[in-house]
Amino acid sequence: MSEIFFEILRPGINTTIQDYGRKYLYHIGVTVSGAMDLRNHKLANALVSNNTQEATVEFAYQGPLLKLKNGKINFAITGDVVFQIIRKNSEVENGKCYKNYFLEQEEQIDIISTKNSVYGYLAIGGGLKLKSYWDSFSINTKANIGPNNGKKFSISEKIQIKNSIEAKGPDRQIDYNNVSNKSIRVIKGTNFDYFSTESQSKFFKEEYSVTNLTDRMGMRLKGSILENKKSTNIKSEGLIKGVIQVPADGNPIILLNDHGTIGGYPKIAVVISADLDKVSQLTPNTKIKFEEVSLEDAENLFKSYLSETNKYLNEIN
């Protein structure tokens, strides 16, 4: 039986493979990686009857143009994504997110772009055929760890698909609305008191703008300069996803999935777990505001986030 794969006719801007990411490796300097928008990653998998941990193709802004070779597949795309399916007779079908489709060999998926968001996910029924690195298929392009030599995909490369015997599955579809919320909830960081009282209140009152210097490692913001009255450096220590650190120039940086594992800038705040998916989806020039919540609130908000995710997953199954 011939291998089923996608031939990459156009790689897109930043097309990688992601799953839940890596664990227990911070202490040797290997970061977590994984899907930037975990809920959309899960929903894509569920729509093609996969386990939610299965690896998906993550793309940013412009996605890939993929041609299927040697088989049939069942796929779904999630996010706020414009895509088309180019059928064998050259007929072009406009795709709809949160719905599964069947694709035959020589047919193509053209992921044109994400709308008012950054990341989208493509899941294939039965999964992708990949080698795992430390129990994860996630590609970390900064450390070159993961499948495809740890690099984003280039033209003419292949994405191997597991030979699923049964390409057909039930038709699945949900109504899902990617709500973009400009208010980001945070918990005060361990160095909040390094900043002047004025800067502390500005941090919560004024708008910050997402800059172009934003990728899977982190998101640089611009706005009111945060004045540090104690020290612009701390002794280097561990970092986690969601930490908002402020270097000497006074502009905050939100750390995202491929962040460095240790760093020496003061931590003014940390984005709550419930808001991490939506932070990842913020596009450059978006104006955001930080809102302080307590640990208890954050824990409850995460419960609501999880139960909402589960509600959609149950709706699919």
Place this chain on the structure above:
Amino acid sequence: MIKNISNLGDASVYCDFGSEVNENINSEVIKYFNYLSQLVKNNKIEGITNLSPSYNKLIISFDLSLTTFSNIKNSLEKIHIENEVKRQSKNVKIPVCCEDKYGLDFERLCKKLKLNKKEILNFYFSKEYFCYMTGFIAGMPFLGDLKKNIRCDRLETPRVKVPKGSVGITEQFANIYTFESPGGWNIIGKTPKKIFIKNQIENPALIKPGDRVIFYEITEKEFLNWNE
């Protein structure tokens, strides 16, 4: 001992062991790190996803869908680590070639430290270093402490690319760039030795927190013919 336990966000525990950087405090951090790693390995504690030891802090990340800050904090407060925890550290020897084409910052260092190259290297090679932590980039060791007379600030403008294998010094620390990376450390040489081998999944990092490291000088010929 942990001086203070607080939350960093809603999914990590921030253990503060003090504000100074010294071997005693760092050894305490590493002791807790090793102990908790064992608990995780043996499924004796639920929900921990990562442990980040550094000079004087230990950050414990966890999965908020499985546990909470107060659960982990309660477990931590019950832990009593006996002092005779088996020493897990080892000694590592690292060859370094210090020809000018690899030691990129001797001009700056000589000027700042008011020492010549030979003197700097004598001070550098005549010390055994302690690995406080690894990270920033995969496997990069933070080693200390440098002798006082060769301590120097970072470059004013960091390099966009520091070559892989470069050996650097800054303030009281020495390091090794395990990958090509941006960086601001003063580069004094390059090692041919593989410090981080990502295909060696079980044990990718040659140097681990708590290990002791000795650098020794090799000629360019030895550098170029290095074979592992």
